Amino acid sequence: MIVDFLMELREEKLYLYLSLLIGFLYGFIAQREQFCFSGGIKDLILFKQTKRTASLLVAMIVAVVVTQYSASKFEFDLLDTRYFTNVNYLFLVLGGMMFGFGMMVSDGCSSRHLIKMVQGDKDSFFILISLAMFSFLTYTLLAQYNDVIYQNTLVEYFQIDASFLMNIYLVLAILALALYFSLKNLKNILETWDGFLIGLVIASGWVVTYYFINELFLEETLQSLSFVYPLGKAIEYGYTKFESNIFIFPVLTMIGVLIGAFISSLFNKKYSKKQMCDTSAFNPPKLWLKMIGGACMGIGGILAIGCTVGQGLSGLSTLSFASFIAISSIYFAGYLTAIYMKKTNSLVACFYFNFR
Numbered sequence: 001m002i003v004d005f006l007m008e009l010r011e012e013k014l015y016l017y018l019s020l021l022i023g024f025l026y027g028f029i030a031q032r033e034q035f036c037f038s039g040g041i042k043d044l045i046l047f048k049q050t051k052r053t054a055s056l057l058v059a060m061i062v063a064v065v066v067t068q069y070s071a072s073k074f075e076f077d078l079l080d081t082r083y084f085t086n087v088n089y090l091f092l093v094l095g096g097m098m099f100g101f102g103m104m105v106s107d108g109c110s111s112r113h114l115i116k117m118v119q120g121d122k123d124s125f126f127i128l129i130s131l132a133m134f135s136f137l138t139y140t141l142l143a144q145y146n147d148v149i150y151q152n153t154l155v156e157y158f159q160i161d162a163s164f165l166m167n168i169y170l171v172l173a174i175l176a177l178a179l180y181f182s183l184k185n186l187k188n189i190l191e192t193w194d195g196f197l198i199g200l201v202i203a204s205g206w207v208v209t210y211y212f213i214n215e216l217f218l219e220e221t222l223q224s225l226s227f228v229y230p231l232g233k234a235i236e237y238g239y240t241k242f243e244s245n246i247f248i249f250p251v252l253t254m255i256g257v258l259i260g261a262f263i264s265s266l267f268n269k270k271y272s273k274k275q276m277c278d279t280s281a282f283n284p285p286k287l288w289l290k291m292i293g294g295a296c297m298g299i300g301g302i303l304a305i306g307c308t309v310g311q312g313l314s315g316l317s318t319l320s321f322a323s324f325i326a327i328s329s330i331y332f333a334g335y336l337t338a339i340y341m342k343k344t345n346s347l348v349a350c351f352y353f354n355f356r
Contacts, residue, residue: 015212019249022208023256026201026225031115031264033194034271034353037308038103038112038334042349045338049354054182055195060316061175062199067206067317068168076210081222082305083163083320090158092322095303096329102296104337105285109308110227110297111257118262120272123287127294128231134298135232142302164321171319188355202313209249220248226310228301230254271351283346304329
């Protein structure tokens with residue numbers, strides 16, 4: 001009966017619904033368990049807790065395994081994605097470090113602020129506006145001055161036509177080893193169910209875009225979840241008065257994330273703004289500084305070809321070495337920023353995440 005219903009849908013509507021569903025599932029799961037890259041760093045530095053880090057590692061492992069299996073099964077070439085072609089390692093590192101700094105100062109990465117906003121955090125709205133504006137400005141300027149920028153000697157030196165493809169067994173071995181130390185006890189693997197499901201969501205993004213790009217002749221590339229570029233694209237849609245006749249996949253999934261996180265927050269109110277902790281004993285960044293962090297994420301996410309999700313999950317699942325460099329730069333800068341913030345009493349955690 002369900003199959004018959006799906007068959008009766010026009011493919012354009014099915015593309016719309018599936019894209020929204022993928023975003024919905026990510027938003028619902030991430031809100032339910034507060035899945036968060038920057039949160040994992042904060043937990044580690046403040047409390048020596050690794051639950052959210054373990055969930056992240058499980059998401060990476062599942063995303064890699066299922067994406068690579070899907071690519072083999074459905075015969076689509078991940079080497080044609082943006083994570084392999086025309087990569088500039090200088091931009092990857094600089095952009096990654098800007099993003100890592102920005103996500104700690106603003107207290108969350110791009111996807112995290114989407115979830116925090118629907119939970120009732122007003123600061124996240126302004127941070128997302130800043131992020132989206134600078135994302136739009138950055139990719140617009142890069143496109144407009146492409147020839148000038150890439151003819152610079154230093155920029156040209158770090159430019160490569162195709163990124164290195166990493167060995168899947170080596171990548172999985174490193175991730176599995178990191179997961180082993182993060183779990184503390186192997187039975188804790190059951191508590192990382194959110195990472196398992198999010199890994200599947202990432203892999204499903206590749207399959208959906210592969211099918212519909214071919215069926216609908218869409219002017220899009222093979223892709224999965226990412227959040228910096230679609231936030232900038234949302235600004236562009238408004239700027240051009242919605243001249244485009246179809247929303248692109250990452251924008252649709254972003255809308256789905258908002259819907260999923262909002263619905264989850266209705267049943268999971270303990271993370272709402274009303275439940276936030278007393279920060280009077282701390283010195284958290286002011287809103288203007290958080291917005292600067294958002295701007296850094298907007299610029300950095302474009303230069304690094306993705307955010308924590310776009311590179312750390314979607315990109316890494318392709319086994320692109322460029323994605324490894326990008327997410328390593330994000331994590332390194334985020335970790336150093338968090339250490340400095342702890343020393344200045346500005347690193348605040350309102351909730352405690354640990355294994356049961």
